[in-house]
Every structure is written in C-alpha cells, then in structure tokens.
Amino acid sequence: YQRRVHGEFLKDMEPLGWIHTQPNELPQLSPMDVINHAKLLEHKAWSLETTVVITCSFTPGSCSLTAYKLTDTGLEWGNQHKGNPTNPQGYMPSHYEKVQMLLSDRFMGFFMTPDEGSWNYNFQAGSHSQNMKYDITLASPKPFYHELHRPSHFLNFSNVEENLLANDGADREDLFS
Secondary structure (H helix, E strand, O other), X not given: OEEEOOHHHHOOOOOOEEEEEEOOOOOOOOHHHHHHHHHHOOOOOOOOOOOEEEEEEEEOOEEEEEEEEEOHHHHHHHHXXXXXXXXXXXXXXXXXXXXXXXXXXXXXXXXXXXXXOOOOOOXXXXXXXXXXXXXXXXXXXXXXXXXXXXXXXXXXXXXXHHHHHHOOOOOOXXXXX
16 A cells, blocks of 8 residues: 655654454454565564554454464565465464453544545445555544445435436336226
C-alpha cells in the first residue's frame, strides 16, 4: 500500500501494530498476515520487537481478538515470499508467537483511516488494489456494514425501488381480462 501520511499525525508516535478483521477465527496467524507484516516492517518506524498483528474475528454472537508477534524466522520467511503471496511454501507455526493483549480504558489510542472514509473492501473486493494511493487522516473507522463500504448494495435497492414505481408499486394479476 502506498500511503501519504501527514507528519503532524505521526510526530512523536510509535506504531504498535495493525488489525486484520476476518469473518472466522483461524487457529493460527495466516501466511498472508506474516507477509503483510514483513512488508510493514520495511518502514524504519516499525519494529519486529514492539509491533503486533491483531486478528479480530467476527464469530457468531461474539468477537474474538488474538495478538501475534513475528519471530525472526517469520520475518525472514515473509520477506522471501513478498513476490509470491498467493501460494507461499514452507509456512510454519514457528514464524509467529501469540502474545498477551491487555484491553484497558486507561490507555487511549487513535485510528488512522483512509481520508475518503471507506476502509472495508469486503463488499467491493474488485475495487481494491495493493497499488492504491490514498491519504490517511485521524478518524474513527466507519462501522463494518456502513453504506459507504457497500455502494453497490444501495444502488441495487434504488433500482428495485425504481422498478416498483414504474409498475405502480403493485404486483397484481387481472383475472377478469
């Protein structure tokens, strides 16, 4: 991802990691997450020792959080597979370790979101590209199902409504004709 982050937002800040939302809880950190974290570690502000990947899994009736840290061998493996992320070979559980996560209201953080507002490409995967360019701003992320993330859904509703209006809004059969 190519980001243009304004220095004022990050001045004197240290990245702690990133959050990957997913529909199901996996038994391990995915190979793609290891590769993506290795890419982020190319930036000098990111540290192997102090940054984590948090998976946020939306399971039925709950939300599961798990934090992972890459190991040295995981970083090496991730760097070797950046060019071939679709079918990486040699992935092992020793490439990461689970780390303790403390949820507290005593420590406050912030989110950086794309300035156009949409961060969730789950419903519009065709419009996402690893070479996207976007600006980042400080903001609270929009909810997962916000209409901004699902423009095609709302266009479909609009088309259905237009068709109903064109047909007087009723679906009738004239039995006397």
